[in-house]
Amino acid sequence: MTEFVLVAGAWLGSWAWDEVVPELRAAGHGAHPLTLSGLADKRQVPAGQQTHVQDIVGEVERLDLRDVVLVGHSYSGIPVGQAAERIGDRLSRVVFVDSNVPVDGESFVSGWPDGRAAVEASIAGSGGFWTPLTAADYQGQGLTDEQIGRIVAGSTPHPGATLTEPAVLPRPLGELPATYIKCLLDGPEPNDDVIELLKSEHWRLVEMDTGHWPMFSRPRELAGILCRSGADS
Template identity: 35%
Template sequence: MEAASSPEPTTFVLLHGGRHGGWCWKRVAALLRQGGHEVHTPTLTGLGDRAHLLNRSIGLDTHIQDLVATFTYEDLRNVVLVGHSYGGMVVSGAMEVIADRVKTVVLLDAHLPRSGESVFDLNGEQRAAAMVALADEHGDSWYIPPADASRYGVTDPADVAWANSRMTAQPLKTYQDRIGATDRMWSHPGMFIECVPSSLEPHLLDRARERSANDPRFHYRVLQTSHNAMVTDPDAVVGLLFEARDLAGTGIREIPSASV
């Protein structure tokens, strides 16, 4: 990996997805910091290095508060905010509070909910039922056990071993909870990055991909790598983060608006 050089020092907040933690951004964060940028990689309550706090009461709102607190206590402003996978839910909810501190939002193969939707709503009934069954069988009926990195398209044995040693469980409640208002997320400039070919079950992120591809407020990009792009192609991710930063304020794309 080479250091990410850019003439404008920028603050990045990189938010992980489900059953991950701030650790998954290690390669991307290193590249950004080598280029002189400020980087924050918060870990959501009960996950990653905060797995010792795992309990059944943790819900989506807990994680939204985690992200808001990072902005508040670090006094962050003019931020490029990145959410991966489940992290898109958290980012969308937090934007109701922190939008004035965010320059642009980047959704890296992430959920893009509208008000009142849950991860289960977006994933569909079949996947929701499968996750509930998984929690019933392996998670005392209230948490989802750690995933295997190969499920996310990571193929290098060393990378799989590295990720699997850090994956943690996650409360089922975070997937069941419906998000509150998301108006400020939908009115904010942003970029959606689709990772292809997808290694996830069919349709898990189709709703987000369709919404962002058809909404002129989102700049849509496709990255030829795994769902866990921050692990498998950090250089390309960094390049798109800079592009997203520089696109902020350029206005909407000239395509017809469509609601999905």
């Protein structure tokens, strides 16, 4: 049995996986959706990026999980990638869902040469938080109006320090067994960092014909990919 630890991206909590978790459990796996500090029901908890890394490592250790597949969506690929290196032989595989990946010494906004100023301005003007997207921002991503409504209603401001603190990687990310899921409606190609990592013999690419939030738009298909990725390990 594979134990999946599921971490959604910016503004979202464990609730984002509500339609994926039953699929994984029905297939005989453990599924552990995690809310990171500063978000959703933990929104009062101060958080930086390393707080989020420790949230993930701590959950694996608290539950004493083995044969772990860490799943990071969007922003959360950055703390998940760091946590994957820190849980040692508990790790079976890491899955990046249309996500950013950590680069040693670089932050989430480091890779945003055009949008960095806008993100940092949003954080500065919102008391240290990144303001959630509006419904209009989710158009063209394969989501129904009902799905968009759920995302917008459940989103909470994202702690800004998690976006500006640098990642810390003790060894190359390409050495980890990994699957990268590219959601094609969000762009046909992964970013340059991911393209380079996919040259590793330990990494594989899977494409989904949907948008950036497949846990809402294609939960059953996503769960199937996750199950297969666990079997690949």
